[in-house]
Amino acid sequence: MRDRAGESRFKIWVLLAANRLHVTAVLALGVFVSFVLLVEVVPPSLLPQLDAQDTIETMFSTMISAIITGVTLVVTIGQLVISQENGPLGDQRERMENSMDFRDYAEELIGTPSPADPSTFLRDLVNVAEERAEAVRDGLSGIDSEQLQWEVDEFTDSVVGNSETVRDQLDGATFGTFDVLFAALNYNYGWKIYQVERLAHDHAEDLGEPEEDLLHDLKTALSLFGPAREHVKTLYFQWALISLSQMILYVAVPALVVAGVMLTVVEAATFPGTTFGVEHMTVLVGAAFTLTLTPFLLFTSYVLRIVTVAKRTLAIEPLILRDSQR
Numbered sequence: 001m002r003d004r005a006g007e008s009r010f011k012i013w014v015l016l017a018a019n020r021l022h023v024t025a026v027l028a029l030g031v032f033v034s035f036v037l038l039v040e041v042v043p044p045s046l047l048p049q050l051d052a053q054d055t056i057e058t059m060f061s062t063m064i065s066a067i068i069t070g071v072t073l074v075v076t077i078g079q080l081v082i083s084q085e086n087g088p089l090g091d092q093r094e095r096m097e098n099s100m101d102f103r104d105y106a107e108e109l110i111g112t113p114s115p116a117d118p119s120t121f122l123r124d125l126v127n128v129a130e131e132r133a134e135a136v137r138d139g140l141s142g143i144d145s146e147q148l149q150w151e152v153d154e155f156t157d158s159v160v161g162n163s164e165t166v167r168d169q170l171d172g173a174t175f176g177t178f179d180v181l182f183a184a185l186n187y188n189y190g191w192k193i194y195q196v197e198r199l200a201h202d203h204a205e206d207l208g209e210p211e212e213d214l215l216h217d218l219k220t221a222l223s224l225f226g227p228a229r230e231h232v233k234t235l236y237f238q239w240a241l242i243s244l245s246q247m248i249l250y251v252a253v254p255a256l257v258v259a260g261v262m263l264t265v266v267e268a269a270t271f272p273g274t275t276f277g278v279e280h281m282t283v284l285v286g287a288a289f290t291l292t293l294t295p296f297l298l299f300t301s302y303v304l305r306i307v308t309v310a311k312r313t314l315a316i317e318p319l320i321l322r323d324s325q326r
Contacts, residue, residue, distance in 0.1 A: 015308045023301040035286040050268035060259040063292040071252045078245030119173040129161035132218040139214045186227040190318040
């Protein structure tokens with residue numbers, strides 16, 4: 001996926017793979033260090049402002065309002081996610097029937113009952129696509145066309161190599177973490193479907209009915225991976241948004257307490273002195289400001305991942321919405 005996106009490994013890691021709590025901690029550290037450095041470097045000094053103005057009162061009273069408003073918004077989002085799971089009996093029955101129809105179709109494709117574990121289910125679909133890609137390579141090996149042979153070998157080698165990588169990533173991945181969806185994103189089924197269609201069209205005169213059937217079987221297996229991945233993605237988004245709502249509620253209470261303490265008892269003389277030339281009050285105000293900002297930083301770290309995934313999976317059909325075609 002990193003190669004197809006043309007992005008650096010570090011950027012992909014920060015946006016997708018990194019633990020969201022670790023990203024939040026790094027953002028918080030960046031805010032704290034930036035605040036302290038800028039306050040110390042940019043005139044005027046903080047202490048005279050604390051003596052002459054209501055800087056702390058203005059700053060943290062605003063933060064209290066922002067925290068309450070932000071938490072209310074995030075909880076509302078969580079409630080909207082939960083509301084999608086509610087509905088009358090008829091709607092629930094229709095959802096169940098649609099899900100079971102898909103599982104029955106997948107069972108016919110896989111040859112065994114569809115696994116209940118999402119990572120195992122996706123891995124079985126990848127295995128079927130790999131087996132059918134190898135069948136295409138073997139079935140078209142006798143055709144007397146060097147160009148077609150070269151294209152088939154290149155394509156099937158790509159399918160097999162990508163399948164092995166994704167299968168290894170799915171092995172042992174647990175839903176609730178990002179590992180399952182991250183592995184699914186690494187399987188570029190849309191490009192593979194397009195290549196199957198292109199081979200069937202460009203070399204129609206060289207292909208007989210058995211070869212066309214092999215390509216059709218491979219296309220069917222690849223096409224089933226699309227809705228399976230989208231379903232897993234939807235479930236992960238719901239899981240992540242609900243988890244985000246919980247964690248923001250957890251951190252909002254300490255943030256409000258810190259803001260309240262800063263408003264009621266902290267003044268310019270509360271923490272006098274300096275360390276390495278840095279005013280202790282600057283460190284105190286910076287730390288308090290960072291703590292009150294934690295709900296927003298947590299929200300930012302989660303939304304960065306969600307919108308990145310959503311942007312990369314806008315099209316379920318074989319449309320490549322980026323410059324790279326791999």
